[in-house]
Amino acid sequence: MPVKDVCAIKDVCAIAGIGQTRFSRSLDEPEKALACRAVLAALDDAGIDPSEVDAFASYTMEETDEVEVAKAIGAGDVTFFSKVGYGGGGSCATVAHLVAAVATGQASVGVAWRSRKRGSGIRPWTSTAVQLPTPAQWTRPFGLLRPADEIGMLARRYMHEYGATRDHLFNVALACRNRANQNPDAMMYERPLTREMYMTARWICEPLCLFDNCLETDGALACVVVPAERARDCRHKPVYIHCVAQGLPAQHHGMVNYWNDDPLTGPAWTAARHLWKNADFGPQEVDVAQIYDAFTPLIPLSLEGYGFCGRGEGAAFTEGGALEIGGRLPINTGGGGLSEAYVHGFNLITEGVKQLRGTSTAQVPDAATCLVTAGEGVPTSALLLRS
Amino acid sequence: MTAASTAPASTTPGGMLLPWADADGAPFWEYAGRHELRMQGCSACGRLRFPPRPCCPHCHSFDGEWTLMSGRGRIWSYVFPHPPLLPAYARLAPYNAVVVELAEDPRLRLVGNVVAIADGPLNGVPADRFRIGAPVRVCFHDMAEGVTVPRWLLEDR
Numbered sequence: 341m342p343v344k345d346v347c348a349i350k351d352v353c354a355i356a357g358i359g360q361t362r363f364s365r366s367l368d369e370p371e372k373a374l375a376c377r378a379v380l381a382a383l384d385d386a387g388i389d390p391s392e393v394d395a396f397a398s399y400t401m402e403e404t405d406e407v408e409v410a411k412a413i414g415a416g417d418v419t420f421f422s423k424v425g426y427g428g429g430g431s432c433a434t435v436a437h438l439v440a441a442v443a444t445g446q447a448s449v450g451v452a453w454r455s456r457k458r459g460s461g462i463r464p465w466t467s468t469a470v471q472l473p474t475p476a477q478w479t480r481p482f483g484l485l486r487p488a489d490e491i492g493m494l495a496r497r498y499m500h501e502y503g504a505t506r507d508h509l510f511n512v513a514l515a516c517r518n519r520a521n522q523n524p525d526a527m528m529y530e531r532p533l534t535r536e537m538y539m540t541a542r543w544i545c546e547p548l549c550l551f552d553n554c555l556e557t558d559g560a561l562a563c564v565v566v567p568a569e570r571a572r573d574c575r576h577k578p579v580y581i582h583c584v585a586q587g588l589p590a591q592h593h594g595m596v597n598y599w600n601d602d603p604l605t606g607p608a609w610t611a612a613r614h615l616w617k618n619a620d621f622g623p624q625e626v627d628v629a630q631i632y633d634a635f636t637p638l639i640p641l642s643l644e645g646y647g648f649c650g651r652g653e654g655a656a657f658t659e660g661g662a663l664e665i666g667g668r669l670p671i672n673t674g675g676g677g678l679s680e681a682y683v684h685g686f687n688l689i690t691e692g693v694k695q696l697r698g699t700s701t702a703q704v705p706d707a708a709t710c711l712v713t714a715g716e717g718v719p720t721s722a723l724l725l726r727s
Numbered sequence: 728m729t730a731a732s733t734a735p736a737s738t739t740p741g742g743m744l745l746p747w748a749d750a751d752g753a754p755f756w757e758y759a760g761r762h763e764l765r766m767q768g769c770s771a772c773g774r775l776r777f778p779p780r781p782c783c784p785h786c787h788s789f790d791g792e793w794t795l796m797s798g799r800g801r802i803w804s805y806v807f808p809h810p811p812l813l814p815a816y817a818r819l820a821p822y823n824a825v826v827v828e829l830a831e832d833p834r835l836r837l838v839g840n841v842v843a844i845a846d847g848p849l850n851g852v853p854a855d856r857f858r859i860g861a862p863v864r865v866c867f868h869d870m871a872e873g874v875t876v877p878r879w880l881l882e883d884r
Contacts, residue, residue, distance in 0.1 A: 466813060468737050468744060475778050477746045477756075479838045481876055483816050483849060484824045485744075489808050493826055493838075497804035500859045546807040546821065546854075591784065598803075598826050598836045599777055 347583075347618045349443045354571035354578035355435070355725070357386025357564035358690040363527050363681035366460035367558040374560035375404040375455035376412045382562040383413070387575040388449055395420035395447030395565075397434040399684060401427055404455055420447040424586075424721070426595065428634060429607065431685035431714040433721035436584035438565040448567065454686040455560035463556075475596055488553055488635065490596045491717060492545035495637035498604055499547060504655035506547065509636040510538045513551045513678055515663035516633060520675025523701040527555050528679040552636040554677035561686040563693065579696045582709075582724040583618045587611030595718050607720035608645025608713065615711075616647060619724050623647040626724075627707040628695050629669055630688035633676040638716045639663075646711060646722070665702055673702040688712050689723070696727040742815030745874050751779040754793050760875045762867040765793040766835055777835050798865035799830040800879070802841075805857050822849035827863055827879055841879045842866070856881060 359381025361367065361374050369377075383390050390413040396406035397420075406421045420441040424430030431454070438450030465486045484490060498504055517533040520526035533551060541549040571578035587610035591600040616622060623646060631642045640654025648669055649657045662668040674680045674691035681687050692710040694700040700707075707727070714721040738744055748756045751767075758765040767779040771788035782789045807821040816822065822840070829835040843851040845866035862882040869875050 463811070468742075468813065477748055477752050478778055480744045481746045481870070482824050482838050482840050483744075483808060483812075483819075483822055484806075484838055485808065485812060485816060489806055489824060492806040492808075493804045493824070496806060497826075497859065500804070543807070543809040543821070545809065593778065598838065599834070601834055 349439050349581075349584065350618060350620075351580045351582055351726070352443045352568060353439045353565050354568045354580045355563050355693050356566045356571040356574040356576070356578060357382040357384070357388065358562070358693050359383070359385055360525070360561040360687070360690060361559050363525060363557050363559040363683070364459065365527070365556060365558065367457065371455045371457050371560070372404045372408055372412070374457075374558070375409055375453055378455060378560035378562040379409055379413055379451050379453050382451065382564050385575065386564045386566070388564060388566070390414045391416045392449045393451050394418050395438055395441050395450035397422045397424070397437045397450065397452045399423060399427070399430045399434065399454055400425040401684070402454060409451075409453070420450070426715070426719040428632060428684040428715035429718035429720040431632070431689065431721065432584065432712055432723045433586050433714065435563065435565060435581065435689060435723055436586065436721055439581050439584055442565055442567055448570070450565040451562055452565065453560065453562035454684050456683050457558040458682065459556045459558040461558075475593055479596055486545070488545045488548055491635045491637060492548045493598070494603060494717065495635070496547050498637060498641065501604065502652035502655060504640060506539070508640060508655035508658050509552055510535060511658035511663060512633070512636040512639040513538060516672045516676040516678040518664060519673050519702045520679030523674050523680060526675040526680040527557060528675060548635060548637070551678075554634045554682035555679070557681040557683055559681050559683050561683055561690050563689060577697050577727065579693045580726050582620070582726045583615050584721070584723055585611040585614035586719070586721045587614070588719040592719065597717060604641065606641060606645060606717050608642045608716045611713075611720050611722045612646045615722055615724055621709060625709055626669065626711050627709050628673060628704040629671045629711040630673070630676070630692045630713070631671050631711070632685045632688060632713045632715045633672055633678045634682065634715060636678065639671065642713055642716045643669075645716065646713065665704060670702075670704050673700050673704065685714055692723070692725050696725055738815070739871050742813060743870060744813070745870055746876060751781065755779060756875070758793060759867060759877055760873060762875065764796040764798050764865050764877055766796055766829070766831070767791050768794045775832055775835055797830055800827040800837075800863050800865075802826070802857065802859055802861045802863060803828045803836055804859060805841075807854060819848055819850045821854070823852065823854075823857065825879065837877065839877055839879050841881060842868070845878060852881065
């Protein structure tokens with residue numbers, strides 16, 4: 341039997357529904373209830389009855405199992421379920437796994453979701469009773485405790501090697517905040533950011549300050565993946581999943597990566613090679629991007645990794661309002677993890693859908709293509725969406 | 728956790744995190760206890776690798792050996808964490824954490840702390856003495872009974 345075209349999934353599936361809860365530092369309901377609310381909202385948005393759902397995908401860090409969601413929402417027989425690891429690196433992969441399932445006939449209606457009370461709940465890095473597995477033994481005893489510390493180390497090196505400055509990181513924080521100021525659902529909707537606020541903010545991990553870090557959020561989101569022809573009969577304009585990719589580079593070391601030849605060339609490069617190999621368009625034809633922004637330095641790194649500029653040019657790319665509406669590449673148009681909500685990047689997926697439906701609160705005129713990315717620096721994933 | 732992860736305590740009495748070795752990493756910590764910085768190498772092709780793992784990614788031999796390093800290196804990057812942190816670390820903040828690239832192979836990198844003396848605090852060297860590329864040499868600090876970590880001293884210039 342001949343090997344199938346590697347592009348066999350191209351535009352075969354679409355996102356037909358999206359749903360979300362409120363975003364807040366503290367929500368009353370437990371994560372399981374929030375998960376069910378987001379999933380039901382996404383199915384209602386699509387106009388698909390929950391009994392039709394036969395596939396689920398989420399993150400390994402998701403506390404609510406597919407078993408719990410399925411029985412709560414009244415799903416029928418479920419024939420595909422999958423969980424993806426590496427924290428926020430798995431966001432887009434949840435959708436990618438559903439695409440693989442639906443495109444190959446293993447399921448027909450897939451739901452991906454993330455529910456998390458990171459705002460009012462515990463900070464994972466505070467656990468001392470059980471240390472995270474390898475490579476924690478090589479980092480935590482030395483006080484490299486939090487993701488901000490791990491990324492701060494890469495940020496300092498990046499600034500040293502390529503001349504990036506705090507002003508470049510501010511450009512990222514400002515673009516996200518400006519979009520949040522247009523989005524009533526964003527946690528930072530009524531909180532403008534100025535350069536003075538940024539430059540005088542308290543440090544979290546030098547060289548990263550408060551505004552270089554994502555928000556701590558309670559909230560949940562979900563989306564519905566169906567065959568493209570089914571999506572055309574749903575309530576909203578279909579958003580086609582053009583290409584998907586995961587990325588685990590050679591000799592990469594997981595959640596902390598200081599040990600391959602160039603730690604600044606991360607999983608984004610691997611995912612990008614696969615995406616662009618299969619896509620009908622290239623980085624220059626991306627109208628809007630939702631780039632994983634747990635920390636501001638991930639943006640210049642990802643801009644390079646996904647081919648919007650060359651090695652070391654990611655910081656300079658942010659100059660002159662390039663990331664704002666009307667700029668070269670508007671990013672994180674709902675406010676992103678930095679200023680809308682941090683729910684392991686799932687709000688970047690739903691915002692990508694809103695842009696291609698034409699319903700974003702910071703709409704890019706005539707947006708027809710959108711890149712969505714997952715966490716950079718950790719084993720990652722990405723989606724190319726088109727209208 | 729692997730079978731080797733049977734550390735009796737995860738922190739010092741003061742709350743500093745102790746390394747929790749897995750089976751692959753255990754020899755590193757055992758040698759550190761003898762105040763020796765050794766890295767895993769392949770007995771077949773001779774290449775060094777870090778973090779440790781069961782077999783060589785180049786020649787796939789499972790025969791390894793632990794090679795003594797000179798203890799010399801350079802700062803690859805550094806940070807100064809500020810609160811919120813675990814209480815024992817918050818008391819020292821801002822302290823330093825560094826990545827050191829080893830003289831034997833700059834792709835061998837160790838996370839650590841720069842200190843003024845081996846048993847000194849993590850905040851004992853002024854921030855303005857840090858720069859990428861600064862030469863350092865290893866020293867060893869006994870954190871607890873039977874638990875030793877490598878640390879780094881700035882080389883005099």
